[in-house]
Amino acid sequence: MNDLINELQLKIERLENEINFKNGLISILSHDSKELFGTFLWLIEELEQKTISEEDFFKLLPQIKRDARKNLQTIQDSVSWLKTQYGEFKIKPVTIMVTDLFHYLEEKYAAQLKEKNINFYFKGDHHAFLTSDRVLLEYVLDKIFNNAVKYSFPGQDIYLQESTEGDQVVLSVIDSGTGINEKYLPAIYTHGNPVFLGTAGEKGVGLSLKIVKNFISLLKGNIQIISTENKGTTVSLFLRKFIE
Numbered sequence: 001m002n003d004l005i006n007e008l009q010l011k012i013e014r015l016e017n018e019i020n021f022k023n024g025l026i027s028i029l030s031h032d033s034k035e036l037f038g039t040f041l042w043l044i045e046e047l048e049q050k051t052i053s054e055e056d057f058f059k060l061l062p063q064i065k066r067d068a069r070k071n072l073q074t075i076q077d078s079v080s081w082l083k084t085q086y087g088e089f090k091i092k093p094v095t096i097m098v099t100d101l102f103h104y105l106e107e108k109y110a111a112q113l114k115e116k117n118i119n120f121y122f123k124g125d126h127h128a129f130l131t132s133d134r135v136l137l138e139y140v141l142d143k144i145f146n147n148a149v150k151y152s153f154p155g156q157d158i159y160l161q162e163s164t165e166g167d168q169v170v171l172s173v174i175d176s177g178t179g180i181n182e183k184y185l186p187a188i189y190t191h192g193n194p195v196f197l198g199t200a201g202e203k204g205v206g207l208s209l210k211i212v213k214n215f216i217s218l219l220k221g222n223i224q225i226i227s228t229e230n231k232g233t234t235v236s237l238f239l240r241k242f243i244e
Contacts, residue, residue: 091133091218093243098128098162098171104138105145105160116200117154124162130169131242136215143208144173144235150198151233152177169241176232180225188225189213219243 043060046052102122106113113120141160148158152175161172178199180188189210216223220240227233 091136091243093131094134095129095131096134096137098124098130098160098169099126101138101141101171102160105141108142109145109149112149116149116152118149118152119157121157121159122162123159125164128162128164128169129241130239132219132239133243136219137239140212140215140219140237141171141173143212144237146208148173148175148177148233148235150200151175151179151196153199164241165238167241169239170236171239172234172236174232174234179229179231179233180227181229182227185225185227 043052043057043064047054047057099122102120106120109120112118145158145160152158156176159172159174161170161174163170163172178196213223216237220243222238224236224238225233226236
């Protein structure tokens, strides 16, 4: 009887988390879309009515571009998550060399790494591999690495570290950037957690880590975040070496 009650409680908690996540997602999409398009309309109307000069108009465009990029990322993240929620979504396990994941990040973020003069290194067994869903795993690492770059200062190092613990492969993205104050860590996967600017003013919506946690659960893995303010962050993924 107690086992049944515990199982029901876990199901209720899981459903509540999913509902909160979906409500938060809808809220973010609604708020950001209204804010962005509202700003666009206001600027155009002000320019048409000549209450703002062309010079001031063009001065505001870089900020509008940053906001548009942030909102586009929100939509892309949302679409990635929605694809796992409808129909009979199934993960597609393939054999993945860990160094291939390193090179994927290295190539995708080449411009940002160069712009910030950040060095990216691999630590671990160059022959290590795991069997997992490449699309979900690359998405997860992409979002984690994006944060590492965003919150690192110019000239710092970032590492993708691999280690094997029994039947698990542990992938860690390690940076020595701004870190996170410990008071914010308990709520890092919730919509109530504040969003911070990157070291170069990069903006985000705080949505990616929530989807990351959802995807890690689909991969039957776990995620751990260890962070110290002004010292850096280590995000570790504990993944099964083989997943069916």
